[in-house]
Amino acid sequence: MKTLAQNIADVPRSVAFRPATILVPWLICLLVAIGVHFALPMIVDDYWVNVFRRVGVFVMAAVSLNVVNGFAGQFSMGHAGFMAIGAYVAAGFSYYGSLYFRGEANAPDFMIQGTLLMLVGIVAGAFAAAGAGYLVGLPSLRLRGDYLAIVTLGFGEIIRVTLELTGKQVYDAAQFQAAPIQSLATLPFNGSTGFERVPPYANLFWVWLFVGIICVVAYRIKNSSAGRAFLSIREDEIAARSMGIDLTRYKVRAFVLAAFLGGVAGAIYAHIGVNPSPTDAGFQRSFDIIIFVVLGGLGSLSGTAIAAALLTILSEVLRGPESIVNSTTGVESLLEAAAVLALLAVGLRIVRDRGWRVLVVASMAPVLLVALAFLAQWLASTLEIKLSDYRMILYALLLILVMLLRPNGLLGVREVWELFGPEKPAGRPGTPTGTPGAQVASGKEPAP
DSSP: OOOHHHHHHTSOTTTSOOHHHHHHHHHHHHHHHHHHHHHHHHHSOHHHHHHHHHHHHHHHHHHHHHIIIIISOOOOOOHHHHHHHHHHHHHHHHHHHHHHHTSSSSOGGGHHHHHHHHHHHHHHHHHHHHHHHHHHHHHHTTSOTHHHHHHHHHHHHHHHHHHHTOOOOOOOHHHHHHOHHHHHHTOOSOGGGOOOOOOOOOOHHHHHHHHHHHHHHHHHHHTSHHHHHHHHHHHOHHHHHHTTOOHHHHHHHHHHHHHHHHHHHHHHHTTTTOOOOGGGGSHHHHHHHHHHHHHHOTTOHHHHHHHHHHHHHHHHHHHOTHHHHTOHHHHHHHHHHHHHHHHHHHHHHHHOSSSHHHHHHHHHHHHHHHHHHHHHHHIIIIIOOOGGGGHHHHHHHHHHHHHHHOTTOSSTTOOGGGGTSOOOOOOSTTOOTTSHHHHHHTTOOOOO
């Protein structure tokens, strides 16, 4: 009889527990967050630091929506509602917690305690959004297609109107400390004006740390057994049902997971120096996030993140091109980044014939942003035409162009790192690599 140690030694390496595969992604998230927090302010000014905090928020929102729209193939149009729930719950924890324990909302000597309140609020906001996702998803995900889109759109509008009907915000610390329960019972979120004076505890470190966490979680969901069930439902619901997959159960699960991650994105959004308002739960915000997902590729996490980052930066360039044109450091940084990417593409092309085209396209993005900034400033100064007024028209034209040239989005269902890996052997569609069918199709004799 084998001992426990012998049984563990007999486990194949492909399925054995490897701590590195568990810990390395989280360590990379931490290092990237630290690097962005300390390096970015040395390159750009405070305006672009705030822009990159917004970029992180929208990357989280797009990746979370991709769980239900991309993985499970369900068209949700109310994702901004889940973000708004997370934003208001987390903002309530931070603002009223600071008011109760410190007596004011943004005291400099309350930063550590305020950050802890923010983290608690993020967890609470995420679970609140997930609960709302379950309540909406359970009865509505028996629908599909246009009917599901209409239901989720109605949910977002319900959240928006509900937030507009909330009570007045409490500014007096003594009043709140005297009767906190009675004050919170009226949902004092300031109605249609929006929640004001929320402490901006989410700096670059916290924003990009949660970006990394959400991306890792979403990627592991995609490669889990539940993720495979989501993908099978997306491809063919009838075939998935015939294989024993409970469609309603997995659709609700995808909806709850997407709502949970969206709640985290909304909670971070409430702490980057903006005032959460009911318009954040409206159709326009949901439509922006849907554009990120469709342009990046339904099912591609890296494609969605790239599209969200590029379109958010593009929007800021159109809104204020002078922030780039009048900044010598900003122009030089973008052109230097383009040059580095171009050199890497040349080096990779010499070494191998995989992935260099991705770097060429990436090197063009900073150059195009600089050119667009100069064009926008020239149009505004010479012809008095503000491209920022035509932002949604440009979005629509970009969406049409991508759908004509890349119907599956920038990356389709692939991830960006797959474009740098070894090319898979040719085989019949649906034939796994390494099977006799794939070997015959590639001109090799099947193994006996």
